[in-house]
Amino acid sequence: MGPRLAGSPGDRAAVAWGQALLRELGFSKVRAEEVTVTAWERGVETATVVSPYPQKLVVTALGGSVGTPPEGITAPVVEMKTLEALEEAVKADPDAVRGKIVFFSRRMARSGEGPGYGANVPMRSSGAAKAGPHGALAVLVRSIGTSTSRFAHTGSTNYADGGPRIPAAAVSNADADLLERLLARGPVKVKVVLGCRPLPPSTSANVIGEIPGSEKPDEVVVISGHLDSWDLGTGAIDDGAGCAIAIEAARLIAEGVRRPRRTIRVVLYANEESGLAGGKGYAARHAAELPKHAGAFEADSGTGAPLGFSWSAADTLEPALAAVAKLLEPLGAGTLRKGGAGGADVSPMAPAGVPLFGLRQETGRYFDFHHTADDTFDKIESPSLDRAAASVAALAFAVADLPGIHALPSSESR
Amino acid sequence: MGPRLAGSPGDRAAVAWGQALLRELGFSKVRAEEVTVTAWERGVETATVVSPYPQKLVVTALGGSVGTPPEGITAPVVEMKTLEALEEAVKADPDAVRGKIVFFSRRMARSGEGPGYGANVPMRSSGAAKAGPHGALAVLVRSIGTSTSRFAHTGSTNYADGGPRIPAAAVSNADADLLERLLARGPVKVKVVLGCRPLPPSTSANVIGEIPGSEKPDEVVVISGHLDSWDLGTGAIDDGAGCAIAIEAARLIAEGVRRPRRTIRVVLYANEESGLAGGKGYAARHAAELPKHAGAFEADSGTGAPLGFSWSAADTLEPALAAVAKLLEPLGAGTLRKGGAGGADVSPMAPAGVPLFGLRQETGRYFDFHHTADDTFDKIESPSLDRAAASVAALAFAVADLPGIHALPSSESR
Numbered sequence: 018m019g020p021r022l023a024g025s026p027g028d029r030a031a032v033a034w035g036q037a038l039l040r041e042l043g044f045s046k047v048r049a050e051e052v053t054v055t056a057w058e059r060g061v062e063t064a065t066v067v068s069p070y071p072q073k074l075v076v077t078a079l080g081g082s083v084g085t086p087p088e089g090i091t092a093p094v095v096e097m098k099t100l101e102a103l104e105e106a107v108k109a110d111p112d113a114v115r116g117k118i119v120f121f122s123r124r125m126a127r128s129g130e131g132p133g134y135g136a137n138v139p140m141r142s143s144g145a146a147k148a149g150p151h152g153a154l155a156v157l158v159r160s161i162g163t164s165t166s167r168f169a170h171t172g173s174t175n176y177a178d179g180g181p182r183i184p185a186a187a188v189s190n191a192d193a194d195l196l197e198r199l200l201a202r203g204p205v206k207v208k209v210v211l212g213c214r215p216l217p218p219s220t221s222a223n224v225i226g227e228i229p230g231s232e233k234p235d236e237v238v239v240i241s242g243h244l245d246s247w248d249l250g251t252g253a254i255d256d257g258a259g260c261a262i263a264i265e266a267a268r269l270i271a272e273g274v275r276r277p278r279r280t281i282r283v284v285l286y287a288n289e290e291s292g293l294a295g296g297k298g299y300a301a302r303h304a305a306e307l308p309k310h311a312g313a314f315e316a317d318s319g320t321g322a323p324l325g326f327s328w329s330a331a332d333t334l335e336p337a338l339a340a341v342a343k344l345l346e347p348l349g350a351g352t353l354r355k356g357g358a359g360g361a362d363v364s365p366m367a368p369a370g371v372p373l374f375g376l377r378q379e380t381g382r383y384f385d386f387h388h389t390a391d392d393t394f395d396k397i398e399s400p401s402l403d404r405a406a407a408s409v410a411a412l413a414f415a416v417a418d419l420p421g422i423h424a425l426p427s428s429e430s431r
Numbered sequence: 432m433g434p435r436l437a438g439s440p441g442d443r444a445a446v447a448w449g450q451a452l453l454r455e456l457g458f459s460k461v462r463a464e465e466v467t468v469t470a471w472e473r474g475v476e477t478a479t480v481v482s483p484y485p486q487k488l489v490v491t492a493l494g495g496s497v498g499t500p501p502e503g504i505t506a507p508v509v510e511m512k513t514l515e516a517l518e519e520a521v522k523a524d525p526d527a528v529r530g531k532i533v534f535f536s537r538r539m540a541r542s543g544e545g546p547g548y549g550a551n552v553p554m555r556s557s558g559a560a561k562a563g564p565h566g567a568l569a570v571l572v573r574s575i576g577t578s579t580s581r582f583a584h585t586g587s588t589n590y591a592d593g594g595p596r597i598p599a600a601a602v603s604n605a606d607a608d609l610l611e612r613l614l615a616r617g618p619v620k621v622k623v624v625l626g627c628r629p630l631p632p633s634t635s636a637n638v639i640g641e642i643p644g645s646e647k648p649d650e651v652v653v654i655s656g657h658l659d660s661w662d663l664g665t666g667a668i669d670d671g672a673g674c675a676i677a678i679e680a681a682r683l684i685a686e687g688v689r690r691p692r693r694t695i696r697v698v699l700y701a702n703e704e705s706g707l708a709g710g711k712g713y714a715a716r717h718a719a720e721l722p723k724h725a726g727a728f729e730a731d732s733g734t735g736a737p738l739g740f741s742w743s744a745a746d747t748l749e750p751a752l753a754a755v756a757k758l759l760e761p762l763g764a765g766t767l768r769k770g771g772a773g774g775a776d777v778s779p780m781a782p783a784g785v786p787l788f789g790l791r792q793e794t795g796r797y798f799d800f801h802h803t804a805d806d807t808f809d810k811i812e813s814p815s816l817d818r819a820a821a822s823v824a825a826l827a828f829a830v831a832d833l834p835g836i837h838a839l840p841s842s843e844s845r
Contacts, residue, residue, distance in 0.1 A: 018484050019480075019484055019485060019486040019487075020486075020487075026485070027485070030484070066433075070432055070433055070444070071433060071440070071441070072433040072434075072665070073433075073434075075804065165809050165810075166580060166582075166805045167582075167664070167804045167805045167807060168580075168581075190809075191805070191807045191808075191809050192807075194807075194808070194809050195807070195808065198808075250581070251486070390489065390581045391580045391581045391605070393581060393605045393606075393608075393609070394605075394608070394609065394612075395579050395604075395605050395608050396579075
């Protein structure tokens with residue numbers, strides 16, 4: 018059904034598709050639990066260097082951004098490496114960014130598991146909120162991505178309540194390189210035209226299906242991905258791949274010689290990308306049931322080969338996990354890392370002590386495609402995805418079959 | 432100066448820049464020899480799958496194409512693998528493509544030196560001309576390129592004199608894959624909107640500078656690239672790289688301990704991409720001088736490492752070339768291949784028997800970027816480019832310094 022921006026027709030089609038698929042696979046209690054989601058629409062998006070010479074730039078509006086006036090915003094560009102650099106600049110000169118377009122230029126590092134990503138997200142999510150109050154007219158953020166190609170990487174941006182709302186766009190890495198080179202030589206003026214606009218809140222849904230537990234059907238292990246996507250590509254790796262891992266892992270468990278003791282609950286979350294309404298809605302709606310959640314897992318790292326698991330739970334769970342890890346060594350997924358587990362959508366369950374699990378995957382190319390028009394089906398690596406699903410099936414089965422629930426003490430939960 | 436579509440402001444800026452640079456480097460007789468070029472303007476370009484479900488496609492108009500009506504063309508898609516498949520289909524059913532959008536789907540093979548390219552060019556250059564007379568409404572051509580990313584590769588298309596002129600666009604490989612998958616399942620309807628249009632002929636120029644020969648200044652060796660580019664990227668690899676190789680090779684020769692006997696003439700051709708007006712214009716204007724051309728070389732294969740040379744000249748040249756090749760072995764450029772030499776711009780000199788030379792380069796990634804928005808400066812590989820320039824300098828010096836001219840007999844020229 019193509020791209021699935023929260024609340025869009027594609028998103029609604031995906032909710033219907035998800036329910037139909039889970040029913041076809043024979044899961045129980047298949048349903049859509051409605052949530053209210055933020056909605057936003059992309060429009061025209063162009064940017065051009067006006068001086069020192071005309072040159073198109075590849076940009077894409079950040080999700081949630083307001084648009085520019087129809088004639089665009091034309092202004093000098095001022096480069097800031099980071100939010101901290103902005104803070105220092107306006108401390109030294111309160112007019113440092115007034116009347117200008119702020120260009121956040123720090124580059125994301127490529128690495129096996131992509132830790133460079135988190136370090137750059139604040140510029141995308143808060144750059145406009147931080148620059149607006151100092152009189153900046155708009156914000157351009159170097160794409161948070163590892164590719165040097167001319168794709169701009171979108172992602173959500175937020176404004177402070179009551180603060181000025183200035184337009185914000187990502188610029189492709191190749192064009193960010195060009196801007197840096199031009200700025201090193203002298204003044205640069207850019208014109209940005211963004212037709213995007215926030216829309217009234219809309220409705221979407223978490224899609225849910227279950228394999229009832231054989232002994233403790235009221236206790237639950239969640240395995241999940243998110244159904245929504247950005248609108249530029251088709252969301253094949255983010256998070257079509259995660260949904261596929263969760264659904265296929267559940268299917269493998271359902272197909273097994275016996276069912277685990279607890280219920281396996283597949284959740285395909287709504288609205289991960291721009292507000293987390295699905296994850297928050299699930300935790301709120303199921304609050305009374307969370308003490309009976311033996312674990313929650315989300316796959317949201319693309320299509321790369323599985324390396325192992327991260328986990329956040331009581332230490333008493335460790336021996337059981339070590340036994341699963343041992344089983345997964347032939348798949349290359351035998352490593353365990355304690356702490357920091359859980360995808361965005363399952364994180365709202367952490368305060369209730371729900372044990373969280375994350376699949377560590379190779380993400381060498383993930384951030385080449387992430388949040389771009391290039392996130393399309395041809396990027397899916399089927400063999401890796403199969404191994405990822407098998408790994409999750411093994412972990413989920415084990416956790417669903419243990420005698421007790423190894424809840425994370427609330428003192429340790431995030 | 433950014434992109435340099437023939438006759439555009441960027442192209443004119445490049446003609447001025449080229450002359451200034453050649454003067455700055457101390458070359459003689461720096462001049463711009465005017466030629467009349469075709470001109471064309473790109474406009475809006477969008478395509479969307481209308482059914483079975485809405486999905487944006489990444490397309491780009493082919494150079495020279497007419498546009499669609501403002502409301503676009505919405506029609507069923509019919510897939511043809513090749514021009515030959517089209518011919519067979521309309522032989523079997525004269526209405527096979529009537530009222531439809533023809534999608535040429537054959538994929539270009541990736542290979543070390545990119546021979547897959549030439550095999551697919553006819554679909555781009557003649558697809559619209561061949562499908563139009565059978566009632567097709569528009570043509571989509573799978574991008575001639577090796578990347579799986581969502582860049583559409585442009586390139587020129589031609590219409591038959593007096594024949595119908597239907598719009599033609601390239602579709603990215605990722606989107607071509609999608610179309611194939613959808614077509615395998617059932618009918619597909621697509622809407623294409625192209626705002627492009629041919630413009631009245633314009634003026635550009637071949638930029639020329641020389642290093643006068645020490646003994647035979649009226650005899651000439653041409654080393655060249657082309658100054659124009661497509662408009663989507665900045666033409667860094669096509670053919671900024673080739674211009675850099677030609678200029679740097681000449682600079683190296685000028686810097687040497689002694690000048691070669693013949694004149695080295697750097698030519699930065701106009702309008703290679705859409706009509707070859709520069710190459711044809713040079714051959715016409717210098718027709719009387721061609722018998723005194725000891726060789727002509729064009730670099731137009733990007734930024735990859737040099738592998739050696741191709742050559743088309745009298746067999747008597749072979750020993751001298753073998754000696755140069757031997758010298759170039761340490762640079763990895765020691766191979767020689769007889770026949771098929773000469774870039775597009777120097778090919779109009781072949782009928783006059785001018786010996787032609789081509790630099791064979793690694794082109795493994797060249798067709799990932801070729802004719803796309805992703806042909807930008809960051810794709811330049813400086814070390815390879817340096818080696819390419821040094822190789823061309825050695826070859827050009829040797830040819831310019833030989834006792835005689837080893838003209839290709841006209842019976843062997845193309």
